[in-house]
Amino acid sequence: MPSALLDGDPVPASGALPDSAREGLGTRPFGFYVHVPFCVTRCGYCDFNTYTAAELGPGASRADYAATAVEEVRLARRVLGDADLPVRTVFFGGGTPTLLPAGDLTRVLRAIGDEFGLAPDAEVTTEANPESVGPAALEALRAGGFTRISFGMQSAREHVLAVLDRRHTPGRPAEAVREARAAGFAHVNLDLIYGTPGESDDDWRASLAAAIDAGPDHVSAYSLIVEDGTRLAARIRRGELPMPDDDVAADRYLIADAMLAAAGFSWYEVSNWAASEPARCRHNLLYWTGGDWWGVGPGAHGHVGGTRWWNVKHPAAYAARLAEGRSPAHAREVLAPEDRYVERLMLELRLDSGFPVAEIGPDARTALARALGDGLLDPGPFRAGRAVLTLKGRLLADALVRDLT
Known part of the structure; x- marks a missing residue:
């Protein structure tokens, strides 16, 4: 049967990879993605595998999550054997990783280092909602080995943030960047979204100007995509909001490229601009250039040597699999x-x-x-x-x- 079935092929309970995936293991860059699926509220445009406290239900505990993730890191070591795989990049995404205490995040990072070893110049990133961190948490993350932080800014205009159901105040991302710099983070990214219903060209210019003035060394700008099943899609279907326009999105992209270039940023991927070569996100470059990575967490995807797999989605099912000594992988495909x-x-x-x-x-x-x-x-x-x-x-x-x- 073809390997690209919707649900993929079964994964052994041990998580063992096919022999084809193990060929060349260690010759390609290797990283970890750690998915933290918790959010305070669900943004209206988001279709990521995330859960609020009310949605988690029994069997899923935010307090126990770090210990569960560490178990998957240990599983990864068993599956990959004794291959020399110094980890070049680690990326904590979500969700909102910084809803966990900094000590929990550094505990997972420490387990990755203990099991695999971190490369001397390893890039370690966490995403963060600007409202979910303060100076003390940022200092603890930096002391724990994190080298890069990515803040979800999305817009500087309150009415645009309201359409997106974002919960931070417009000026908070700039404060968070300053606090991250003070904590010792050399590399700081701001994420922006353009094309939101109700956003004007001037709104977009104001958001870009605010992002640039905040002083990050990396900016990501993404066109809004209306995903089926989201609250935003439902509002558009009911006629409450217009569907984003492709021509408008193209104009906004041109505005972004011009303003970022004038501020000293260079594009290195269609949606990403960096102020210097060291500011480029090496973890994303690992994805884009065919590296290997292990995805930790519910719904996380991993890829090694042309084999791609994805974990069960719900945190309770994920924790139960690991507690039983089984791989949390739901299915896989050999490309x-x-x-x-x-x-x-x-x-x-x-x-x-x-x-x-x-x-x-x-x-x-x-x-x-x-x-x-x-x-x-x-x-x-x-x-x-x-x-x-x-x-x-x-x-x-x-x-x-x-x-x-």
């Missing part, structure tokens, strides 16, 4: 070579380093030439053998990938 190629093209073409022209198949040569002629690819790097998107190409990246596959 066929053609699927790995498509994924690699899709991800690497979004980077400023681009994709090797020589590796694009002969059937796509006409589409490749057309993209170059239409100004979607930069002719300079193309002559040097790399397909690199222009600004126009970044706006049409998804369509271009479809044309080339």
